Amino acid sequence: MTVGSYELSTKKILWFFVIDLPVGDDGKRRQYKRRGFPSRTAAEKAESEARKAYGEASIGADGSVAAELNGWLSERELDIEETTQDNYRNLFRMYVYPHIGGRQLYDLDRRIVQDFYKTLLTEGGANKKPLSPTTVRTVHRVLMKAFRDLGIELGQVRQPRPAEREDQGRKGVWTPKESKQFLRFHRDSRLYAAWALPVVAGTRRGEIAGLRWSKVDLDNGIVHIHIQRTICGNKVLEKSPKGKSRRAIAIGPAMVRVLREHKARQDEEKAAAGLLYHDYGYVFPREDGKPYYPRYFTDRWEDACSAAGVPVIVLHDARHTSATAGADAGVPEHVMQKRLGHADARTTREVYAHVLPESERKAAELMDSALGEEAA
Structure with missing residues (x-):
């Protein structure tokens, strides 16, 4: 066993320990290392506990x-949620392991990690294409979380600055005219109600896929979001949304009417299928009552955009359209945050800081009027 110390660039002294393990099946030397301890005493205590764990075959x-x-x-x-864990695992597999996975954790320092980020920015993607700063910042966030749990202190590791957004923070957003065109075109579609909800109420794909009639109160105009169907690896999970994503969304008379018509059509399908119908209570199931694979909605949505002759945006961007419409209409930010299920107000604020050009024009005209007759 070895206990030693090292100095960070901030002149702070930290301690580490190294335990020599039995030679592996391949004949190579194996070691168990931990670093980031504030004192020799702390390092020796952790080393003692590690040796005990190793005796119990816990260190592998x-x-x-x-x-x-x-x-x-x-x-x-x-x-942590299974879906979150799966996301972390994919992130490590795709971006971390190919570049620094073979390094000893003990040997990492701030410069190695920062050089790793630079590599990701230039050739970290598929076919050595650059990764976006946003993706690299996500890698940084998860790595730092793991390193803290593992007792690794690297000092102040720099991460890529946020990317400048030429679209003013907005991804795909329809104008009110485009939204009406899309919904009008699909008025007789079997999935019309499923397409209307994200535009009108800002629901997510998983929330649409997991919605059940028991959570839809048409008499009072409320949709309760309590379950989402999500993809985790090669399987589908149903779970309760995290934090503020579990919410009640108020819907108006028009959306209530759309859902009533949808239910009537579904009841006809149920009657026609008879005993072959699997009634699990889903609002948007297949013709036999069984739930759709969540990605089905994504694929059909893109086709629906093309068919309606509107810009093709991803299904999640219908939420941005809903949020932006709320901002344009003057809906208070905190109300829209609750409606969309944003855990962080900054997410909603990002939308409210970048409203559609129509609203910007109205503001410009209002302020221009302050010039009065002098502007004539």
Whole structure:
């Protein structure tokens, strides 16, 4: 066993320990390492606990970044959602392991990690295409979370600055005219109500896929979002939305009428199918009552955009359209935040800071009027 210290660029002294493990099946030397302890006493205590754990066959990592992060993911099964864990695993597999996965975690320092980020920005994507700063910042956020849990102190690691957005923070957003054109075109479609909800109420794909009639109060005009169907690896999970995503959304008479018509059509399908119908209570199931695979809505949405002759935006961007319409109409920010289920007000504020050109023109005309006759 070795206990030692090292100095950060900030002149702060931290301690580490190294345990030599039995030689592996491949004949190579194996070590178990931990760093980032504030004192020698703390390092020796952790080393003692690690030796005890190893005696109980609990230490199986070889000290590499890949092995340690895999171990961290295994530990986090206790307190993070399965879908989140799957996202972390894919992020490590795609971006971290190919570049620094074989390095010893103990050998990492701030410069190595920052050089790794630079590599991702220039050739970290498929076919060595550049990754966006947003993706690299996500890698940074998850890595730092894992390193903190693993006791790794690297000092102040710099991350890419946020990308400048030429679209003023907005992705695909329809104008009110385009929204009406899309919905009018699909008025007789079997999925018309499914298309109307994200535009009118800002629902997510998983919320549409998991919505059940027991949570739709048509008499009072309320849709309760309590379950979402999401994809995790190769399987579909149904779970309660996180935090403020679990919410009640008020809908107006027009949306209520659309849902009543949709239910009447579904009741006809149920009667026609008879015993072959599987009544699980979904609002938007297949003709036999079974739920759709969530990606079905994504694929059909893109086709629906093309058919209606409007700009093709992704299904999630219908939420941006709904939020922007709310901003243009003067709906208070905190009300729209609750309606959309945004956990962070900054997400809603981003939309409200970049309203559609029509509203900007109105503001310009209003302020221009302050010039009075002098402008003539």
